[in-house]
Amino acid sequence: MKVVKKLLAICFLLFGIPFSTMAVVDILNPQTTPKDKSDAIxxxxxxxxxxxxxxxxxxxxxxxxxxxxxxxxxxxxxKRISLIFLELVDNNAGSITVFQLARNAEISIKDAKQYLDDKAKEPNATFEVNEEGNMLYRFSL
Known part of the structure; x- marks a missing residue:
């Protein structure tokens, strides 16, 4: 359906724009006869x-x-990322890392960090640094 719409749009525009321009030029041309002007209109x-x-x-x-x-x-x-997030939080007793979300949701580390930062603004959410130096987000279940 999209292809048909695109083709029709192109056909209508390829007909309409040049002939509209020619008609306007005829209408504005002082040397055009009154009959030709009315035909152009x-x-x-x-x-x-x-x-x-x-x-x-x-x-x-x-x-x-x-x-x-x-x-x-x-x-x-x-919705897909949210479901993966909830599953990870549930499976990990409320804790989740950026890497876990990025790997499981198949998104970039940057996007996972942004998602978790946004989620951490919700009530009952905290974060801490674990032994390996990774940020650990904790959500109350």
Whole structure:
């Protein structure tokens, strides 16, 4: 469906924009006869402006659809990481390291640290440094 929308948008815009430009040039040209000007106005309003508007609307709807899909993907990823986080906290008696989350959730160390820092702002969360020098996040169960 996306491919069809893209092709239609391109076709409408490739027809609408150049012919709209030509019609406007004819309308603004002082040497154009009144009959040619009225024909150009008719072509502009009946054919080229609607074509350009439809092409623009199709492009806009494709962009909106892509934005929604990306939001759904991001939401699903956040849920996945949250479930892994909860499982790790449960399995480790409330403690978790950045490395554990990064490895299990298959995300970068930076993203895991940011996630745990955000989670540590919640009530009943603390953090400490373990014997190996790693930051250990503790969450009350």
């Amino acid at each position: 008719a072509a502009l309003t009946i054919l080229t402006l609607p074509s350009t508007a439809i092409g623009g609307w199709l492009i806009w709807s494709l962009a909106q659809q892509k934005r929604k899909e990306q939001a759904l993907i991001l939401e699903a990823e956040q």
